[in-house]
Amino acid sequence: MHFDLADIRVFIHVAESSSVTQGARRANLSPAATSARIKALENQLGARLLYRDSRGVTLTPAGEKLLTHARVILRQVDYVKSEFAEYGSGFFGHVRIFANTTAVTEHLPEVLAQFLATRPAVTVDLQERLSREIVRGVLDGSADIGLIAGPVEAQGLEVIHHSTDRLLLALPEGHKLAAKPSVTLAETLDYPHITYREGSTLFDLVASHVENLGRTLPMRIQLASYEAICRMIESGVGIGIIPxxxxxxxxxTMRLVTVPLEEPWAIRERSLLVRELDGMPGCVRDLMETLRSG
Structure with missing residues (x-):
């Protein structure tokens, strides 16, 4: 069985865009040529890869399986190119990282700045993702490195402890809860909350535990950065749970009071996820070492 890498790339474009037309545009091919390449793959595999309807295309179970393998194959090809390019141009390569909200906004920018300052030919694609997406992305090869907080269930991945963080309740000075040695989640629900935007890992974590209490999270405003959240808290608009x-x-730089959150889930272990670290290109291994030591 012989696979053409060009056909595999075309298949990934179509699968990710859920459209033959959009996939063809990304591959710089006509829709007819794109359909022919997909058909050639189906004939080689003896399996249907796509369901087609008026809204576009969706993957069959065989298509889902091929997409996982196809991403790994192409990333391995990219790794080989990077490894051999290093012989001619020193530090070279591209790294894709999927990480949770706190890592993207608070931790990784400083670490990546130091790493990239000495490697001008390395590029990084850092994407904020939910925990399940981080695990899936590293497993299926769409990300080289994952950084996740909390328990990890990821067979087939190397899980390396990175650091420990905890969630605190941030309050304006003089707040009724500010003098307490610690607070429970339930105690905070009598006050308006300033929260990270909906869909973030932190928001989903807090919201799920509020739901377990049979309560509703009293949101006053949702924001897209911890700095903005803290500014609102400092001004007395509400309180907030932050790392x-x-x-x-x-x-x-702000007049804030923080109190430990007395919940078992408030202490979160951060883990680095990678698939077969020894088989990664040098730039990925170097970045992993930087993250582990930082």
Whole structure:
């Protein structure tokens, strides 16, 4: 069985865009040529890869399986290119990272800045994703490295402890809860909350535990950065649950009080996820080492 890498790339474009026309545009081919390449793959595999209807295309079970393998195959090809390019141009390569909200906004920017400053030929694609998407992305090869907080169930991946963070309740000075040594989630629900935007890992975590209490999260406003959340809290608009790493930074410039959140899920272990680290290109291995030591 012989696979043409060009056919595999075309298949990925179509699968990711859920459209033959859009996939053809991304591949710089006509829709007819794109359909012919997909048909050739189906004939070689002896399996239907796509369901077609008026809204576009969706993957069959065989198509889902091929997409996972196809991503891994093409990333391995990219790895080989990167490894051999390093012989001619020194540090070279591209790394894609999927990480949770806190890592993307608070931790990784500083680490990546130091790493990239000495590697001008390395590029990084950093994407904020939910925990399940991070695990799936590393498993299916669409990400090289994952950084996740909380328990990890990821067979087939190397899981490396990175750091420990905890969630705190941030309050304006003089708030009724500010003098307490610690607070439970239930105690915070009598006050308006300033939250990270809906769909973020932190929002989903807090919302799920509020739901388990049979309560509703009293949201006052949702924002897209911890700095903005802390500004609102400082002004007395509400209170908010934020990571300790963000609280430490913003307490230096804002009048904030933080109180430990007395919940078992408030202490979160951060883990690095990677698939077969020894088989990764040098730039990925170097970045993993930087992350592990940082």
């Amino acid at each position: 300790e790493s963000a609280a430490v930074r913003h307490r230096k």
